[in-house]
Amino acid sequence: MSNFLFTPTHEWASVSKDSDGTTIVTMGLTDYALELLTDLVFIDLPTVGDAVTAGEQCGEIESVKAVSGINSPATGEVVEVNEELANSLDPMTSDPFGAGWICKIKVSDEASLSALLDEATYRATCHEEH
Amino acid sequence: MRTPLYENHVRLGAKMVDFAGWDMPVQFSTIIAEHNAVRTAGGLVDVSHMGRLRFEGPGAAEFLSSTLTRRVCDMSLGQVRYSLVTNKQGFVLDDVLLGYYLNDFGQPYYMLVVNAGNHDKIVKWIKAHLTEEIAMAPGKEVIFNDMSSVWAMIAVQGPNSLELLQPLVDVDLKSMRYYRGSQCRFLHPCAQRQGGIVSRTGYTGEDGFEITLGAGIASKFWDVLVEMGKPLGVIPTGLGCRDTLRLEAGMPLYGHELSESINPIEAGLGSACYLDGYDFPGRDALKKIAQEPLTRTRVGLEILGKRPAREGCKLFVNDEEVGYVTSGSPSPTLGKNIAMGYVKTEFAEPDTALTVDIRGNKAEAKVVPLPFYKRAKK
Known part of the structure; x- marks a missing residue:
């Protein structure tokens, strides 16, 4: 999990470079978030081409009980979306950091990543919440 | 505030939330698992906050x-x-x-x-x-x-509730009819020879009972119910499934289908008002309301599409706003999205097609009769 970064609102971000050197962030929801939500019923995925801003809502996840916003961990443009999730939300709970990914963002503002937390810091905030 | 069962819930690993100022368990495992347990076997619910x-x-x-x-x-x-x-x-x-x-x-x-x-x-x-x-x-x-803090209350709901509860009370539960109750003695040493009330009532649409017992013995008695419930598939359940269960059963919830801006007639509860007997606050107003045509009516709704409608979502017919949703959730039993709400009475007929605005997304919906779910009579 060394290349995973986190938001205080329970999104994860995995940062990589594509062939022409632009920064790509793959994002999803953390195991802790999914544990809190339980009973997932619906996801409102971002759309390819959406302009997203770090810390602002880019989608919605819905459980039996409630609707929660999904916040973007980076500022940029959505370039790929995990359409599989529209059919089944199971990958999110079974493999939150892998097959349960939500979307990929082409980062336009590298500085927007500086607010992300490393895993130890993130886990500590979860602990405080609990 | 905490009920006498607060420590029991925490010990069982419940997810606790604030409900009307009370620290209450919203779920012990998942809402869907608990919901299904109540429909097929049974569930225990702490209702001492009432x-x-x-x-x-x-x-x-x-x-x-x-x-x-x-x-x-x-x-x-x-x-x-x-x-x-x-x-x-x-x-x-x-x-x-x-x-x-x-x-x-x-x-x-x-x-x-x-x-x-x-x-x-x-x-x-x-x-x-x-x-x-x-x-x-x-x-x-x-x-x-x-007596709210002197007595506690536990709901035992679901088809196996009679089998679980019968050995623990000295009244014949089989012959107790729905909406009947009795004083009883609890037949377990943990009850310290105390008595209480058992009634065949509930808020889930299933067969079930509610017991009222002294706050001092409630915690031990809950543990006994949890242990004795295990072989019967009766599990501790939270307020989360209580809400989905009552919604399927078409039962109103105060703060949603009922409030100080809703009258009983439009809520479909006219039969709970005796307008010709004793004078009570509101009787004359209700007599007048009962004689006038209804302007809005509580209805059941089925939402077509994957996204559940929630409280506050507005309802439309041909761009005309005709009502709003008061409760909405996926129905674990029926496998579709259901809701209750109020619509202008002319649109309250079953099968009326509506559009619901779910946070900016329009979805098709239709009026369906209440309740959504009715248990099969034995």
């Missing part, structure tokens, strides 16, 4: 008849009635259950169970109406006591 108000004395029946929308004077021992409390304008202050029982000394009393969120308001309302003159009227005295 208010329990006791009325005694020769004037109790008359006082309650002049406070509640239902008649009380003709209730026989062991009867339970669903009623409303309305204000002078006929709006709903609370929906309540009233039971009529005997205490350990053979004296009759009434127990009024009120919603947790309305407890303070109803106690205030009762105190305002139970003036010293009324309470002390010679030969018609009324003694009112708030």
